[in-house]
Amino acid sequence: MPMAAVEPRRVAMISVHTSPLEQPGTGDAGGLNVYVAETARELAARGIEVDIFTRRTTGETPVEADLVPGVRVRHVTAGPYEGLAKEDLPGQLCAFSAGIMQAGLSVPEDHYDLVHSHYWLSGQVGWLAADRWRVALVHTMHTMARVKNLHLADGDPPEPRGREIGEVQVVEAADRLIANTDDEARELIELYAAPPAKVSVVPPGVDLTTFTPGDRREARRALGLPVDGELLLFVGRIQPLKAPDVLLRVAGELLRRDPARRERLTVAVLGGPSGSGLTRPHELEELARGLGIDDVVRFVRPVARPVLAQWYRAADLVLVPSHSESFGLVAIEAQACGTPVVAAHVGGLPTAVGDAGVLVDGHATPAWADAVESLLRDDRRRLALGSAAVSHAAQFGWGATTDRLLEVYQQAIRERANGTNESPIDEGQSLVGVPTAVIP
Incomplete structure (x- = not known):
């Protein structure tokens, strides 16, 4: 008999290089910011507390700020506040990880039920945090070096080898990998040797209350x-x-x-x-x-x-x-x-x-x-x-995205508790000859 669904009570989200409080459309703020902010809001609406850990980039930035009730953004000091490009941040992952570990000392050992990391830099930190807190790690790539390097614009430099290695490590360490589409799931399997049973397809969403037709x-x-x-x-x-x-x-x-x-x-x-x-x-x-x-x-x-x-x-x-x-x-x-x-x-x-x-x-x-x-x-x-x-x-409403995301969370928690690797939630279409976990 399968175990009953295990609903997470508290989730630690990690977004090292960009804060959900930043304005999308410039610098490093873009779709990832929207994804983190919207899914966190939806989780909070379901009674799940979310702490989002991100790097502090100005001296005026508060150590903690509420995005909405139930969603707390925790700014971690890691390197100079300003002047660091995203490409410089691998050298600050140790400092960022130390900041998260320090924050973890202020809460009970079983405070977080799951870590969800976004982008490979966060995956490296999430790997350590999930291991330290003995919880499951769910990771969303958002973009992948090997994919970007296959489709470079003229004059655009390739993503560095260090990023590729880091992404491979995160793929191996994560309990579950979230892909936005079937194509991205296929890329994780073919380009990163991700075990198909670890990959779940959960499309992102759109704010259907703000983005509406009009004259x-x-x-x-x-x-x-x-x-x-x-x-x-x-x-x-x-x-x-x-x-x-x-x-x-x-x-x-x-x-x-x-x-x-x-x-x-x-x-x-x-x-x-x-x-x-x-x-x-x-x-x-x-x-x-x-x-x-x-x-x-x-x-x-x-x-x-x-x-x-x-x-x-x-x-x-x-x-x-x-x-x-x-x-x-x-x-x-x-x-x-x-x-x-x-x-x-x-x-x-x-x-x-x-x-x-x-x-x-x-x-x-x-x-x-x-x-x-x-x-x-x-x-x-x-x-x-x-x-x-x-x-x-x-x-593609964010509510539907979060419903599907919660199914992945529950499965990751169950697997971690059982010490097993369950069958996919639903056997989806065959990717490179083997089924992938596809949330319908």
């Missing part, structure tokens, strides 16, 4: 944009991996094909420099000038989520041209607002976009311009895709 003209008025005309939008961190240059090149090609379009076209890039983009912070502005389109391009700093939703509603199309994407929260947010997405056919974007958008193979400007131009010309198809997008996004 496009009213959204444009609220943002001070031309009410009529065409608006193409990119949202995300400005770095080669996210390929925002594709949007500018597409705009240049559209204007070359139809110079009269300049009177009605607006191109918006919403985000801030990140990663290798920090070394060339003005590259996109220079590209816009070089293409002769700087008069139609607007560069917008990251904004709060309600305002971001207005940008999605205002756009005719949202472009997500990333070279690698584990899921693509921007795509699902845009679709929840009723805006069709044109996305690269990579990583988790086919899952995020589904049949409610257009996927483009490669990053060649003519192919992207053809896809965008055909949708701008066909109002009926674009509106139909927008309607389908809302229905598609409705499947």
Whole structure:
């Protein structure tokens, strides 16, 4: 007889390099921040306490802060507050781990029921914390070095060998691995030799109360944009991996094909420099000038989520041209607002976009311009895709994500208590010839 479900009472989440309190869209803050914050909120709504451990990056940052009741963000001092890039943080993992161990001394030994680490740096720390507290370790990669290195943008440096080694160690140490999509599960198995029975597919979600359909003209008025005309939008961190240059090149090609379009076209890039983009912070502005389109391009700093939703509603199309994407929260947010997405056919974007958008193979400007131009010309198809997008996004609420996540937590706790490796929750499709744990 299987053991009864073991509901966690307290969960320690670890996000070393970026805090859920930070504004997504610049620096190292992005989809991971949203994932951690939203799942923690949902867990707290179910009566599960969550402590999120992250690195302190300013002297003004409080040692502890409540995200919502039941979710406490604990800032750990590890290295200088400022001036450390994500690539420098492996040298601070010992200090960060010591800070977590020190925090653990203030609570009973059995305080935490499970550790959930996010990104490989956190996985290294989570490995130690879970071992020290004798609890299960659940890990979400979010991105993987070997996957990114297979899909590098031109001029983007490869991820270092040290990260690959660290990721392999986390895969071996974790009791459970969370993949966003079936493709990511396959990559964990094929590229990292993850045991299939340890891998569970749990798609991320979208805030369906904030990202909702609305009147496009009213959204444009609220943002001070031309009410009529065409608006193409990119949202995300400005770095080669996210390929925002594709949007500018597409705009240049559209204007070359139809110079009269300049009177009605607006191109918006919403985000801030990140990663290798920090070394060339003005590259996109220079590209816009070089293409002769700087008069139609607007560069917008990251904004709060309600305002971001207005940008999605205002756009005719949202472009997500990333070279690698584990899921693509921007795509699902845009679709929840009723805006069709044109996305690269990579990583988790086919899952995020589904049949409610257009996927483009490669990053060649003519192919992207053809896809965008055909949708701008066909109002009926674009509106139909927008309607389908809302229905598609409705499947991905954070509540559903957290329900599935809790099943993985319960299984990891049971396995740790039994000292066994249970069969998958549900036998999903065969990946490289063997079943993977797929949460339906």
